[in-house]
Amino acid sequence: MPSPSVAARELAELEAIENERARRAAREDPVAFARLLTLIGKDGRAVPFRPDPWQCDVLRYRGDRMILNIGRQSGKSTVLAILSLHRAIYVPGSLVIIISGAQRQSDELLRKVMDFVSRLKVRPKLSEENKRSIEFDNGSRIVALPANDSTIRGFSAPAVLIEDEAGEVPDDVHAAVRPMLLRSSGRFLMSGTPKGKRGHFYETWERGGEEWQRVRLTSVEAAAGDEGRLAWLEREHADLSRRGLEDIYRQEYECAFIDAASGRVYGAFDEDRNLVDELPQTDELAPWTYFLGLDFGITDPNALSVLAWRPYDPCVYVAESYKLKGDALTVGEEVKRIETRYRFSRIVGDTGGMGKGFEAIMLERQHIPIEAAEKHNKAGYISLLNGELRTGNVRVVRSKCKALIDEWLQLSWADGGKKEGTGENHCADSVLYAWRATNAHHPQTRERRPVTPEEKIASFKKAEERMWSAVEARGDASARAAQGHSWLERLEGETYGDG
Numbered sequence: 178m179p180s181p182s183v184a185a186r187e188l189a190e191l192e193a194i195e196n197e198r199a200r201r202a203a204r205e206d207p208v209a210f211a212r213l214l215t216l217i218g219k220d221g222r223a224v225p226f227r228p229d230p231w232q233c234d235v236l237r238y239r240g241d242r243m244i245l246n247i248g249r250q251s252g253k254s255t256v257l258a259i260l261s262l263h264r265a266i267y268v269p270g271s272l273v274i275i276i277s278g279a280q281r282q283s284d285e286l287l288r289k290v291m292d293f294v295s296r297l298k299v300r301p302k303l304s305e306e307n308k309r310s311i312e313f314d315n316g317s318r319i320v321a322l323p324a325n326d327s328t329i330r331g332f333s334a335p336a337v338l339i340e341d342e343a344g345e346v347p348d349d350v351h352a353a354v355r356p357m358l359l360r361s362s363g364r365f366l367m368s369g370t371p372k373g374k375r376g377h378f379y380e381t382w383e384r385g386g387e388e389w390q391r392v393r394l395t396s397v398e399a400a401a402g403d404e405g406r407l408a409w410l411e412r413e414h415a416d417l418s419r420r421g422l423e424d425i426y427r428q429e430y431e432c433a434f435i436d437a438a439s440g441r442v443y444g445a446f447d448e449d450r451n452l453v454d455e456l457p458q459t460d461e462l463a464p465w466t467y468f469l470g471l472d473f474g475i476t477d478p479n480a481l482s483v484l485a486w487r488p489y490d491p492c493v494y495v496a497e498s499y500k501l502k503g504d505a506l507t508v509g510e511e512v513k514r515i516e517t518r519y520r521f522s523r524i525v526g527d528t529g530g531m532g533k534g535f536e537a538i539m540l541e542r543q544h545i546p547i548e549a550a551e552k553h554n555k556a557g558y559i560s561l562l563n564g565e566l567r568t569g570n571v572r573v574v575r576s577k578c579k580a581l582i583d584e585w586l587q588l589s590w591a592d593g594g595k596k597e598g599t600g601e602n603h604c605a606d607s608v609l610y611a612w613r614a615t616n617a618h619h620p621q622t623r624e625r626r627p628v629t630p631e632e633k634i635a636s637f638k639k640a641e642e643r644m645w646s647a648v649e650a651r652g653d654a655s656a657r658a659a660q661g662h663s664w665l666e667r668l669e670g671e672t673y674g675d676g
């Protein structure tokens with residue numbers, strides 16, 4: 178092999194010196210550190226990472242409260258990943274906590290960190306690495322947590338607390354994480370794209386006070402000089418405007434907190450994106466699982482919604498959603514009728530208020546166990562459901578869900594976005610109850626619902642036992658004994674009798 182020319186050798190030496198200098202500078206200057214990292218380019222090869230000017234500002238910010246309101250796909254998560262990594266490598270024993278609207282998003286940010294680590298020329302030693310956390314052998318840790326306050330309570334004193342997609346983090350989770358900083362005086366970095374004039378992300382941006390360093394950048398500003406991205410944004414803008422979705426453009430790409438008071442509650446529902454003609458074909462490797470959501474009404478109609486999903490498919494489908502006038506027995510008869518078709522894994526309903534009466538009657542007289550629907554933080558979950566509508570992960574069978582579609586199109590916010598305005602929300606609520614029960618907004622934790630007849634019976638048994646306990650707790654001790662046979666026995670006898 179010919180020896181390299183003198184010029185080439187000198188160049189290589191210069192580069193080595195340059196690299197050595199950069200490595201030394203990296204400790205002091207996160208921007209120098211960022212320049213040691215690589216990204217995977219379009220051709221699949223690693224290319225040097227060059228932080229954009231605004232990313233440099235974020236990396237060099239020394240204060241302890243910063244909030245980023247920046248358009249989609251501008252590099253927010255990337256810069257937070259670099260910041261986390263810099264801290265973990267250069268300050269031994271640092272704990273960096275990442276929370277996000279959904280576990281999937283926190284995992285994604287952690288994956289960005291890990292990708293950078295794996296391509297570093299001089300790699301930091303890791304003592305442990307899994308999907309949810311990275312532990313360095315200097316004692317630092319970066320942990321990705323779900324937006325779920327029970328998990329979060331176990332951690333304390335992070336050096337850096339990152340809320341990515343902060344507009345999607347429920348307010349109660351935000352409230353639960355803040356005290357973690359009490360003992361560490363750590364840094365709190367919030368980042369996201371607006372999700373309406375509501376919630377802590379909006380409040381902090383608008384009224385968080387001087388102590389928050391604010392960074393605002395539209396997607397067009399972030400794409401300055403990149404013709405390809407600018408052209409794409411222009412096309413997206415034109416497309417959304419044509420479909421009357423200018424607000425979505427303003428929110429996603431122009432950092433606008435859109436006043437939800439005038440907006441639709443299920444504003445992300447889009448007839449082109451979220452409707453299907455029928456449930457897709459499936460096979461025994463990916464069987465459907467069905468949940469039933471119930472919303473009860475006395476003068477109002479009741480609503481029934483059937484949700485369906487299957488393995489290997491990120492979508493949750495609304496197979497049917499309709500209203501039904503009548504008392505608890507009427508609803509019960511209807512549930513029994515459709516149960517023969519769907520064999521529900523769970524039946525979830527609004528068992529608070531007058532729903533209690535429905536629950537008791539349906540249990541005692543028709544032996545149908547209904548689980549109490551999760552109802553806290555309704556607005557937060559509506560916002561999560563909107564997120565899933567926006568990505569097309571929620572789909573609705575057009576011909577069987579007319580009432581739901583009408584509600585989703587008509588229901589608007591009132592009172593400055595604090596509550597739902599006039600207009601019916603029965604189908605919408607019944608879908609929300611069942612959808613929350615699927616845990617679809619946390620795909621990793623989506624419940625592995627019972628699929629075998631045995632598991633299904635076990636799950637009903639548990640639900641029924643809980644219901645009877647509730648009946649007895651109300652002082653109705655003889656109800657259970659007076660019961661001839663149970664819903665469960667009916668299931669065992671009729672549905673699975675020979676199985």
Ligand SMILES: Nc1ncnc2c1ncn2[C@@H]1O[C@H](COP(=O)(O)OP(=O)(O)OP(=O)(O)O)[C@@H](O)[C@H]1O
Binds near residue numbers: 226227250251253255
């Ligand atoms: N300085 C940079 N140079 C080149 N590519 C970059 C840079 N910063 C980020 N990227 C790339 O841009 C894409 C979007 O980055 P990232 O996911 O961090 O954006 P985001 O603002 O968090 O997006 P979203 O709003 O969807 O969460 C990624 O492919 C990332 O690798």
Ligand SMILES: [Mg+2]
Binds near residue numbers: 253254255341
């Ligand atoms: Mg991101």
